Every structure is written in C-alpha cells, then in structure tokens.
Amino acid sequence: FQSIRWKDMIRWFPGHMHRGMKDLEQSLSTVDGIIEVHDARIPHSGRNTQLYQRLVGGHKPHVLILNKSDLADPNYLNKSIEYIQSEQPNTQVIHTSLASIDMKEMTNLFGRLLQQIVESPRYTRSSTVEYNIVVCGIPNVGKSTFINKLRNLFANKASCEQVGASPGVTRKMSEKVKISNRPKVFVRDTPGILEPRLKSADESFRLLLTNSIPIQQRELSDIIADYGLFLLNKYDKQRLYMKYCELDKPSDDILPVLLSLAKIKHCTQIYRDKRGYDLTGTALHFINEINKGTFGQITFDQDILDEKENEKLNDTNL
Numbered sequence: 001f002q003s004i005r006w007k008d009m010i011r012w013f014p015g016h017m018h019r020g021m022k023d024l025e026q027s028l029s030t031v032d033g034i035i036e037v038h039d040a041r042i043p044h045s046g047r048n049t050q051l052y053q054r055l056v057g058g059h060k061p062h063v064l065i066l067n068k069s070d071l072a073d074p075n076y077l078n079k080s081i082e083y084i085q086s087e088q089p090n091t092q093v094i095h096t097s098l099a100s101i102d103m104k105e106m107t108n109l110f111g112r113l114l115q116q117i118v119e120s121p122r123y124t125r126s127s128t129v130e131y132n133i134v135v136c137g138i139p140n141v142g143k144s145t146f147i148n149k150l151r152n153l154f155a156n157k158a159s160c161e162q163v164g165a166s167p168g169v170t171r172k173m174s175e176k177v178k179i180s181n182r183p184k185v186f187v188r189d190t191p192g193i194l195e196p197r198l199k200s201a202d203e204s205f206r207l208l209l210t211n212s213i214p215i216q217q218r219e220l221s222d223i224i225a226d227y228g229l230f231l232l233n234k235y236d237k238q239r240l241y242m243k244y245c246e247l248d249k250p251s252d253d254i255l256p257v258l259l260s261l262a263k264i265k266h267c268t269q270i271y272r273d274k275r276g277y278d279l280t281g282t283a284l285h286f287i288n289e290i291n292k293g294t295f296g297q298i299t300f301d302q303d304i305l306d307e308k309e310n311e312k313l314n315d316t317n318l
C-alpha cells in the first residue's frame with residue numbers, strides 16, 4: 001500500500017475547505033466554545049491537528065464528540081479517549097452514537113457539552129446568558145446529524161430560529177442559528193475540513209474506508225477493498241466477512257473474496273461483448289459493508305492505540 005501513488009489518487013482539500021478554515025478563524029472572537037465531531041473508529045486518522053492548533057490552541061473550550069461509537073470496537077472506546085486526551089489535554093472527549101440517540105440522551109449530551117464549555121478553564125465570558133457554539137470536524141463524521149438532532153430537541157419549544165441569511169448547507173460556514181432560548185444558545189455549522197496534507201497511506205485508506213474522503217476513482221476500489229481486508233485480518237475480524245462472502249477460510253488476497261461476493265450478489269457487467277464479474281462494483285460494495293459495520297465493530301486505528309499503550313507500559317516498567 002505504501003508503494004502506490006496514494007497522494008495522487010486523493011484530492012482532499014477542495015477550495016471550500018480552505019475557505020471554511022479561514023471563516024472559522026475569523027469567527028473565533030465571537031465563539032464561546034468549539035464542538036468538534038469525529039468518527040470514533042479513527043481517533044488518530046484524520047484528526048485535524050490544525051483545527052486544534054489554530055482554533056483551540058489555548059484560547060477556546062473544546063469538546064470532541066467521538067461519534068459512530070456503535071461502529072467502533074467497544075474495547076477501544078476508552079482507549080481512544082485516553083489517546084486523544086494525552087495528545088490534547090485541553091480537550092474534553094465524549095463518545096456517542098448520534099444516529100440512534102434518543103431525545104433524553106440528546107438532552108443529557110447537550111447539557112454535558114454546555115457544562116463542559118462553561119466549566120472549561122478557558123471559558124472567558126462573565127455571564128452565562130448566551131452561548132455561541134461552532135460545530136466542526138472532517139467530512140462525514142456526523143456534524144449535520146448532530147445539528148439536526150439539536151434542532152429537533154428544541155423544535156417543540158419553537159425556539160429554533162435563523163439569525164441572518166439562510167445557511168448554505170455546509171459548503172460554507174452557516175449563519176448563527178438560535179437553538180434554544182433558555183439558555184440562549186446559538187450554533188454555527190461549518191463544512192467538513194480535512195488537513196491539507198495527510199500523514200501517510202494508512203491514514204488516507206482509513207479515511208477512504210470511513211467515507212471521509214470520497215472514492216473519486218472507481219478503478220482504485222479494489223486496492224481500497226484490499227486494505228480493508230488487510231485490517232479485518234490484522235484485527236482478527238475474519239468471522240463475519242467469511243460468512244458474508246461464503247468463504248471457508250480467511251483470505252489474505254482480495255481477489256477470491258471479491259469473486260465469491262460477486263457470485264453471491266450476481267454482480268456482473270458486459271465487457272467486450274462478454275458478461276463477466278464486475279469486480280470494481282463488488283469492491284465498492286465490500287468497502288461499503290466495512291463502513292456500515294457488516295463485518296463487525298472495528299476501530300481502524302487500533303494499531304496506533306495498541307502502540308501507544310505499549311509505550312506507556314514500557315515507560316512504567318523502566
């Protein structure tokens with residue numbers, strides 16, 4: 001995976017991300033707290049350290065929601081929180097699953113978020129009358145889901161009102177939206193912003209598997225599926241993909257996996273007047289099933305968390 005030209009295959013920093021970052025920086029003087037949403041399966045990959053350094057960096061209360069925890073390995077949720085807090089000690093981390101959260105849980109979550117922002121040592125307002133919160137994060141982590149849940153939470157109280165022009169749906173930073181009257185809370189949405197430079201091939205593939213980077217070149221889908229298979233094997237998650245793809249043993253090679261799956265799903269195409277298996281379409285299907293959790297709950301950054309834990313153990317043994 002390291003040898004392929006992964007930098008060329010991904011264009012991950014479109015213009016609106018650059019503008020989004022600038023808008024965020026310019027709005028900081030009027031922001032009381034930053035809520036960042038991230039995918040719990042990748043506590044390391046795609047974490048936009050620029051966001052922390054340029055926005056939070058010692059000035060603003062910062063709460064990180066590790067979302068999609070229903071899809072992450074439960075054994076790694078607390079380790080993910082510890083990992084992030086060791087890297088960013090001023091960040092409060094909460095894990096949740098926004099897709100399935102009910103009203104009561106959302107009320108609790110929102111209460112905890114507000115409390116953490118107000119209790120943060122860097123919360124500078126003297127009165128707690130009004131809160132201006134900005135929601136940010138990389139693409140596809142659940143920012144819109146979070147804002148919609150917040151809107152629903154307060155919709156019955158008819159307190160949700162737009163301040164300023166109508167928001168462009170996360171292509172650019174939205175206007176303030178009043179989410180609640182008591183307490184008076186305004187929320188601003190931002191476009192998903194990735195770092196301009198990704199650190200490694202592993203990070204890029206993990207972002208492709210979680211759909212934070214869209215797969216723009218379909219013909220590369222078998223390489224991405226192969227990387228997904230590599231992680232499933234590495235983390236001992238063979239059982240469910242073997243069952244789904246009707247394999248009698250695990251495979252290190254993506255081809256037999258895709259061939260078997262293509263047969264089961266009747267995924268064919270006509271090429272040069274001949275009908276054959278559509279391995280590109282099947283690879284996209286396989287990637288989608290990994291992302292949906294069909295092959296089990298998986299923390300893609302498990303290796304990084306294990307490494308960090310071993311380092312800690314070695315340090316204490318010295």
Ligand code: GDP
Pocket residue numbers: 067068069070071096097098099100137138139140141142143144145146192
């Ligand atoms: P955004 O790009 O950050 O605004 O992300 P969205 O809110 O549009 O969510 C991206 C996708 O993730 C959507 O298909 C959501 O339904 C899904 N999603 C959001 N939260 C969760 C969650 O907690 N669990 C799961 N399984 N899916 C989620």
